[in-house]
Amino acid sequence: MTMQSVATDLGGANAPAGAVPGAARRAWARNGPAYLFLLPWLIGFFGLTLGPALASLYLSFTNYDLIRSPDWVGAANYVRIATADPKFAAAMKVTFLYVVLSVPLKLAFALLVAMAFNRGLKGLPVYRAIFYLPSLLGASVAIAVLWRQLFASDGLVNMVLWQLFGIEGPSWISNPNYSLYTLVILSVWQFGSPMIIFLAGLRQIPTDMYEAAEIDGASKARQFWKITLPLLTPVIFFNAVIQTIDAFKAFTPAFIISEGTGGPINSTLFYTLYLYQEAFGFFRMGYASALAWILVVIIAAFTAFSFLSAKYWVHYDD
Template identity: 55%
Template sequence: MSITTKHGTTSAEPAAATPPRRSPRRGGVRRTRFGYLAVFLGPWTLGFLVLTAGPLLASVYLSLTDFNLLGNPTFIGAENYVQMFTADPRFFTSLGVTAMYVVVSVPLQLLLALGLALLLNQGVRGLSYYRALYYLPSLIGGSVAIGILWRTVFGYQGSVNQVLRLLGFEDLPNWVNNPTWSIWTLIALNVWTFGSPMIIFLAGLRQIPAELYEQAQIDGAGAVARFLKITLPMLTPLIFFNVILQTINAFQAFTPAHVISNGTGGPADSTMFYTLYLYIEGFTRYNMGYASALGCILLALIGILTLLNFLFSRYWVFYND
């Protein structure tokens, strides 16, 4: 069909208008996204419900019962908790031993970890080998084999006493069987597993801009001033994170105390960690209801520490933004 215009006649026809493409319905998009979320989060959700939430709720229920693993649980209310805080001196002994272990070993471990991280951050050759070497104790420190080795090393004829005898010391104790010194052998073992916080500190140190140190050095700041004014403030979130993480790990320590004391918490309850006392009540005395109450107290403490870590991290992000 020809079209006449003021410029002449043309036979071109106007192009037909292309209908707009219809966008997919929002409901379909939402269903698709929900399907993806279900696929990826489904395994985690199932594992959380079966392996974490389920046992946790079961422990809370069992803590309110009298249960000996052989018969059916008998509901007794809060009697286990009342007994725990009013008529169980061993409960407070385990709290005291665990508190001493945490308060002494965690700061020493983190100081050693931070010191070695600062040393390795100075451009040491073979850094990857040192990191692997120092991280190894964190992987094997809580194993049964290391517990047996530690009991041998600190025994009466162990390597520690042999070295001390060569240095002229006499009348040396059997460290692991002495009520005064046994807890210190476990503290030394926890300090030895400094590799994990050291790696975290080292990663944080490598993220601090070198320009800050150069400017401070130009302004006349010494090494101590640079550490106090730059390094520590920049590492504050990692320090707090390591404190919380290692504190939780220390409260959960079980294997070294069980191996060194042969599962008794001795001598004289000097190595009666809280987790070991929980184990004795539940699987030696078959008092699972009371052991569940002990476990709930420990879980509440770990939950509080985790919440503190979360709140601090949120505050730090908000404050620095």
């Protein structure tokens, strides 16, 4: 290949006249179809993800009510969040409590079911689909409405308690001592997605390791702690990160069960629900944007901490 041909292909300054359009045509012939296929994603990313995100970042430094033009207020929204907003503290408390309770319980239950399935079961694909179904339906409005009826004062849960044990249960969703725990139970019920991932991870553990441990006299419990858990830590890490992010973003169950109020006494005031109230209840869109970016920072900090700490407890094949 001569220097002239290289210059022609690259469209350089030393290329002969007319070489640049020819190089552009050849480059388009090579890469044009790929860019055309990428075009829907590029439009979606810049128009529906990156663009709105940057717009919300700007609005977080303004006073904006969707009607008048944004009024620049600097860091006033963030200062108010940090110093003069008791509902922010209440929402943070409820959200962190929900995350701390729901994520470990969901992962533990999902791992328990996955280990039961891993022992071998007739009709396993059918059972796997049935147990996965709540993960598909759990975040829907219909399931949230059903959950509210189940845990109402005259709901099915109290009927069962009265019929079987003679216990007169409270209105679980109207009592601030219990309302959040009904949402935790709903989250744990949606264990299908991590269960499928755990089952795939369990299938990758060599059976000869268990056979060798059994020959050495290791009990089932010791095999679980010394073989299953260490080799499953990459899957546990993945599930923990994904489920924690989802828990921070939970919205529909709290909105439907509390009818958008976050009650009783802010006991189900999730962070996302409070953000929604500020944005579409009081039309404080600038303030809601600041709340949204604080949530982004919280999730990013948790994810970064998870990846930094992973080297101390996540064991890969190498």
